[in-house]
Amino acid sequence: MSTINVTIPADFILGAAASAWQTEGWSGKKAGQDSYLDAWYQHDRHVWHNGYGPAVATDFINRYKEDVALMKAAGLTHYRTSINWSRFLTDYENAVVDEEYAAYYDSLIDELLANGIQPMLCLEHYELPAALLEQYGGWGSKHVVELFVRYAQQVFARYAHKVTRWFTFNEPIVVQTRVYLDALRWPYEQNTDKWMQWNHHKNLATAKVVALFREQGYQGSVGTILNPEVTYPRSSAAHDVKAAEIYDLFYNRVFLDPAIKGEYPPELIALLAKHQVSWQYDATELAIIKANPVDEVGINLYYPHRVKAPSRAWHPETPFHPAFYYEHFELPGRRMNTSRGWEIQPAIVWDMAQRMKNEYDNFPWFIAENGMGIENEARFKNAGGEIQDDYRIDFITEHLYQALRANAAGMNCQGYMLWAFTDNVSPMNAFKNRYGLIEIDLENQRQRRMKKSAHWYQQVSEQRQLTV
Ligand code: BG6
Numbered sequence: 001m002s003t004i005n006v007t008i009p010a011d012f013i014l015g016a017a018a019s020a021w022q023t024e025g026w027s028g029k030k031a032g033q034d035s036y037l038d039a040w041y042q043h044d045r046h047v048w049h050n051g052y053g054p055a056v057a058t059d060f061i062n063r064y065k066e067d068v069a070l071m072k073a074a075g076l077t078h079y080r081t082s083i084n085w086s087r088f089l090t091d092y093e094n095a096v097v098d099e100e101y102a103a104y105y106d107s108l109i110d111e112l113l114a115n116g117i118q119p120m121l122c123l124e125h126y127e128l129p130a131a132l133l134e135q136y137g138g139w140g141s142k143h144v145v146e147l148f149v150r151y152a153q154q155v156f157a158r159y160a161h162k163v164t165r166w167f168t169f170n171e172p173i174v175v176q177t178r179v180y181l182d183a184l185r186w187p188y189e190q191n192t193d194k195w196m197q198w199n200h201h202k203n204l205a206t207a208k209v210v211a212l213f214r215e216q217g218y219q220g221s222v223g224t225i226l227n228p229e230v231t232y233p234r235s236s237a238a239h240d241v242k243a244a245e246i247y248d249l250f251y252n253r254v255f256l257d258p259a260i261k262g263e264y265p266p267e268l269i270a271l272l273a274k275h276q277v278s279w280q281y282d283a284t285e286l287a288i289i290k291a292n293p294v295d296e297v298g299i300n301l302y303y304p305h306r307v308k309a310p311s312r313a314w315h316p317e318t319p320f321h322p323a324f325y326y327e328h329f330e331l332p333g334r335r336m337n338t339s340r341g342w343e344i345q346p347a348i349v350w351d352m353a354q355r356m357k358n359e360y361d362n363f364p365w366f367i368a369e370n371g372m373g374i375e376n377e378a379r380f381k382n383a384g385g386e387i388q389d390d391y392r393i394d395f396i397t398e399h400l401y402q403a404l405r406a407n408a409a410g411m412n413c414q415g416y417m418l419w420a421f422t423d424n425v426s427p428m429n430a431f432k433n434r435y436g437l438i439e440i441d442l443e444n445q446r447q448r449r450m451k452k453s454a455h456w457y458q459q460v461s462e463q464r465q466l467t468v
Pocket of ligand 1: 019170300340428
């Protein structure tokens, strides 16, 4: 089979991502600093994997210097993670900084920069303080929006002179979708009103933080990291196309449009009104969103979503759920990552790039996450103990190629970040599925070891060339 070599532009990001909660562990955490995820993990012990969970995670908080050296060895140009809001402050009302935790971030950022790796920091990767959920109902409260802005102010004051690429949220739709739409996670409450209120307040919080950053005159940019699902209708029949369009409104455009265009799609507002979804917003808030679009978006892309028109009738008494309009559809014969149950379809990258070009005026974006979670990866170790993850190399190659192709064709895809740099704690299933370029050996003091893919990534990064 013939191969082609694709040049990777010098300014194209070749990075990897992680988040604070999924790596750091609870070492040094003070009473009252639980995040929503900590609270969930304490309620639902079944999500821990063989007893391994977030308590130690990868112990990044103690081992970040070792990990930064590995980032360099794996050729990363950028590293994306979050600051854990619940730990950065000791008092959320008055935004009092936890000096010990903040000093660790100072040191981490310095270590990254000293090794030529650009940090990209997110202010919330599901790390809403649990106390704010208990006291105010979390993102259902307008006061929590204000508290988030106070937190952002402290973060920027401390680090914005050395970190220039900021993000408000990672996948802001996820928690309330699992908790309030689908009632799959603690506190298990189907409540579409709350779902939309959380969506709106996160959109408002993004706009306010963008405004703050600009008012204070910092150099750099503020974006947000979204997970718009590349959604395909089962067929070109009108009812399937309509199902996909409505799915897109509820799960994708609800964040994409406010972030980039500064406004909600009128069709979404009309559908929410039609189904009497009650959410509180006013003209002042909409004006703040309008005036403060983000500078860039990171997009997490894993697998395609396929929908069809619903085949069953909706019971009129049931609270409204967007699934009133669609059903999921599985493509026969699809390629699968069976560990995670996700379809593999690299065309989603090209299709997302086209969408950003055609519908969002070629707005700057990059792949903020893409990757492959594999169960029991130790079975792929060679005699020397190195995981031979050729499946991951193939997966990255196929998706990165689509991103480079889009970039070369004038679409504004500016980089690729793998999820994840190391194996880490998944919110859904702790350490069960391994995503890392670097193995974390749980049975051996969390020893780090580069997988085959890490050596390969380093080569690609050094040569700035992808062989397909
Ligand atoms: C992304 C999240 O949606 O997917 C990460 O931003 C998450 O936090 C990743 O870990 C992989 O999904 P999962 O559920 O397999 O961990």
